[in-house]
Amino acid sequence: MTSTNDIGLATERVQCSTTTDLNDLVCSTICENILWKPVACQQCETHFCSMCIRQWLNKNSNQCPMRCDKFIERSCSKFIAKRLAQLQIICIYQPNGCNEVIPYEALEKHETMCGYQLIKCTGCLSEILKKDFSEHQLQCPLTVTTCTDCKIVYKQNDVFKHHSDVICLREQLRQLRQESQHEIQQLKEQIRQEQKAPVPSHIITDLAKLRVHCAYAPNGCRVISFYYDLEQHEKTCEFEMIPCKLCQLPLSRRLPIVEHTRRACFEYMLNKNPAGIQQQFMILFNAVDEAKADNHRLQSTINDIKTQLNKLNSICLKNSKTNSK
Incomplete structure (x- = not known):
């Protein structure tokens, strides 16, 4: 599963009261998800996800999605940044078992270290939880190992045949x-x-x-x-x-x-x-x-x-x- 950096921050992942208004915190006209690493247009002051606006500008050179004469980037407003910092976000790896709810500003760091992200084993090609990956590598018979003494490369299930x-x-x-x-x-x-x-x-x-x-x-x-x-x-x-x-x-x-x-x-x-x-x-x-x-x-x-x-x-x-x- 990819991270928030890759697919954006869906509104369903925001854990807040029903009275909280998220409309001002949505990426306007592009992905319509919660703003992620936002930047703004200097002319109309509309905020966009940094990844969304880069993809937009690659197809529409220097044109603001809100039809401004020219898109000139500026940093996110302090008001929007403060409101985003108050959000509590469900971890993107919840389907894999993670039950953490993380503050907006700590989300990226958590996802990088989360033990419930999937890692593909280069031996058996199975997808394993990060927290279980080290133990899996020790047991996987198809894991490729290089001997530190003789530099022979062998699979763990062939150790007695190829590396006695x-x-x-x-x-x-x-x-x-x-x-x-x-x-x-x-x-x-x-x-x-x-x-x-x-x-x-x-x-x-x-x-x-x-x-x-x-x-x-x-x-x-x-x-x-x-x-x-x-x-x-x-x-x-x-x-x-x-x-x-x-x-x-x-x-x-x-x-x-x-x-x-x-x-x-x-x-x-x-x-x-x-x-x-x-x-x-x-x-x-x-x-x-x-x-x-x-x-x-x-x-x-x-x-x-x-x-x-x-x-x-x-x-x-x-x-x-x-x-x-």
Whole structure:
């Protein structure tokens, strides 16, 4: 149901004695309801609802409904405003159960907050009283919810199918890995851009002295190689094989990459240890924490490389200034 702002204030809603004369408080010639947010014509001083006169003027430009030469708006007279303020109005939501009778000046605020106005549920599309809406949303099986942790959107009646604890953790783990891969790609792209520019000979010499951690340090490799020996080391590094977080099957990231599907993962666990497969679910809960730790270590490595690049850049600038002198 709409509010008084939308449909106006019918005279039937005014609660007053039978001797009260409402004729002077009616919107003349337009809606013939009780004046709502009234304004007046400056020439004839006739009062109209503000919404009614706007609609009238849209169709009859600058023409007063009372046939004045030109409609010039002025504020409602104090006499009319005072009489309107004395009116007691039945709430527009009375058909829904509201029994409030409200002073004219407080009507708009009441209707905005009234618990008996109808709100449409976005899940089941039923119209629910505002005062009952919060409880309905908790119980409605079609209400759509977004998980604050993994951002999965699901309906409440599908919570066990589409948003169990395991699904939530898997999605968080996937997002963490995706964020890490994105940061790695950004750094690689930055390095590629740097490599396109001609490298001064003194930079090449400085790089030859640079010692860098192996890319598989997160897997346990402790080798710190010279810059130009690093690529050859990583091609044969024994820590390149990374255990699956669930089944512990060693997986290679070298081309061609063999896909390790979820089904293959659980079949491997079942064949390896049928009685212990249930325990593997606990590993999934720990996998999120491990991924966060890996991400932190990766970020530290990225920051180290950035620092070293900045140092080399500073050395390059100093040498350039020295050569120019």
